[in-house]
Amino acid sequence: xxxxxxxxTIDCGLHLTREILSGKWKPALxxxxxxxxxxxxxxLRILPDATRRVLNVQLKELEEHGIIEKKTYxxxxxxxxxxxxxxxxxLMPVINAMNIWGDENRDFLEKVIKQDPKIRExxxxxxxxxxxxxxxxx
Amino acid sequence: xxxxxxxxTIDCGLHLTREILSGKWKPALxxxxxxxxxxxxxxLRILPDATRRVLNVQLKELEEHGIIEKKTYxxxxxxxxxxxxxxxxxLMPVINAMNIWGDENRDFLEKVIKQDPKIRExxxxxxxxxxxxxxxxx
DNA sequence: CAGAATCCACCAGGATACTG
DNA sequence: CAGTATCCTGGTGGATTCTG
Numbered sequence: 001x002x003x004x005x006x007x008x009t010i011d012c013g014l015h016l017t018r019e020i021l022s023g024k025w026k027p028a029l030x031x032x033x034x035x036x037x038x039x040x041x042x043x044l045r046i047l048p049d050a051t052r053r054v055l056n057v058q059l060k061e062l063e064e065h066g067i068i069e070k071k072t073y074x075x076x077x078x079x080x081x082x083x084x085x086x087x088x089x090x091l092m093p094v095i096n097a098m099n100i101w102g103d104e105n106r107d108f109l110e111k112v113i114k115q116d117p118k119i120r121e122x123x124x125x126x127x128x129x130x131x132x133x134x135x136x137x138x
Numbered sequence: 139x140x141x142x143x144x145x146x147t148i149d150c151g152l153h154l155t156r157e158i159l160s161g162k163w164k165p166a167l168x169x170x171x172x173x174x175x176x177x178x179x180x181x182l183r184i185l186p187d188a189t190r191r192v193l194n195v196q197l198k199e200l201e202e203h204g205i206i207e208k209k210t211y212x213x214x215x216x217x218x219x220x221x222x223x224x225x226x227x228x229l230m231p232v233i234n235a236m237n238i239w240g241d242e243n244r245d246f247l248e249k250v251i252k253q254d255p256k257i258r259e260x261x262x263x264x265x266x267x268x269x270x271x272x273x274x275x276x
Numbered sequence: 277c278a279g280a281a282t283c284c285a286c287c288a289g290g291a292t293a294c295t296g
Numbered sequence: 297c298a299g300t301a302t303c304c305t306g307g308t309g310g311a312t313t314c315t316g
Contacts, residue, residue, distance in 0.1 A: 011166035011185070013240025014233070016247040018165055021236075024309070027156055028149035040278060047149070054309050056279060065250045077277040078316080087243060094235045095152070098159075101232050102151025105225060109154040112203045162289070178298060192289055194299065215297040216296080280315080288307090295300080 017094065020065055023058045025050050030088065030095050033068060038081045067091065155232065158203055161196045163188050168226065168233050171206060176219045205229065 021027055025047060032043050043055060059082060062068045067088040073079040084092070102109065159165055163185060170181050181193060197220060200206045205226040211217040222230070240247065 011169055011237070013237040013242075013244065014165045014169060016240035016244060016251065017236040018162075019251055020247065022308095024156075027152045031149050031152060051310060052279075053281095053311085057309080064254065066246065072278090076316085078279085080278065087246060090243070091239060094232070094239050097232045097235045098155040099149070099151040101229060102154035104151075105228070106151065106154060108204065108225060109158065113154065113157055116202065160288095189290060189292095190299080191291085191301095195289080210298090214296090216299085218298065278316085280313105282313080283311085285310085286308090289305095291304085292302085293300105294302105296298085 020062075020067060020091070023061060025055060025058050026062060027095050027098060029055070029058060029062065030067065030084070030091065031099065033082050033084055034089070034092050034095070038083060040080055040082075043082075062088075158200075158205060158229070159232075161199060163193060163196050164200060165233050165236060167193070167196060167200065168205065168222070168229065169237065171220050171222055172227070172230050172233070176221060178218055178220075181220075200226075 028047055029043065032038075032046055037043055037046055040052075040055065040059075044050070044052060047055070059068065059070070063070050063082075066085055068082050069085055071081045071083070073081075166185055167181065170176075170184055175181055175184055178190075178193065178197075182188070182190060185193070197206065197208070201208050201220075204223055206220050207223055209219045209221070211219075
């Protein structure tokens with residue numbers, strides 16, 4: 001009988017994870033929610049390049065996939081808060097790893113990505129767009 | 139003056155990393171290459187759901203992004219080998235984290251993904267499709 | 277403030293066939 | 297064995313508008 005010398009799953013887990021994270025804003029959404037930026041309006045402020053609709057769509061997918069939970073407060077004006085589920089939290093190390101790797105190699109990555117013919121503007125808004133404290137603390 | 143209490147980059151690194159990994163097969167490709175499955179024909183065998191063309195496209199992107207290197211042996215029949223660059227290797231912890239997370243939560247993930255209306259067949263080929271050793275050792 | 281409904285453009289990625 | 301050229305479609309995600 002054969003003894004497998006290579007682990008069974010060469011990309012199975014990988015595909016599942018990709019499936020969950022597939023969506024332009026999903027990693028960023030999870031990152032935001034994990035940092036307690038959990039109201040739609042706050043999220044929109046932090047991700048100015050995303051539209052309300054797309055955010056709603058992707059948040060709903062994350063919710064349906066059991067990664068986040070949505071709490072709606074039946075009041076006026078409406079209030080909604082998202083939070084990570086246990087599974088969602090367990091995903092954060094992955095998100096963080098992505099974040100860190102991207103930061104560590106930013107110079108290199110921005111260069112190679114920009115030289116890419118398909119001019120993917122790395123994002124109109126610079127990285128320093130966040131003044132959460134300024135905006136909220138006020 | 140304001141003192142930032144939240145790190146500058148809420149998703150900048152995240153976006154860069156996403157950009158690099160965006161492509162249905164890229165994580166799997168990196169995973170394969172890191173495991174020394176570096177010839178196109180081998181890769182095709184391991185990822186039977188991908189087509190030659192798409193694989194070529196994504197491999198080329200990874201190459202242009204400086205994540206992998208391609209070595210062509212000018213002989214007949216042609217021989218090509220891919221390998222990870224230093225940057226590519228530094229990405230592996232991220233890939234591995236994705237892989238592990240997906241594996242650890244496979245049951246849950248398969249369930250929620252399958253219940254998804256957009257019937258994404260998680261993949262026609264089961265996870266056990268690999269008999270590398272059997273095929274090669276022969 | 278939150279979000280659903282439309283409409284639509286674009287591109288990723290699959291199928292097929294051909295060349296070296 | 298490796299790679300390219302065409303063609304095509306379906307899904308992602310953007311813009312806009314309208315409700316509670």
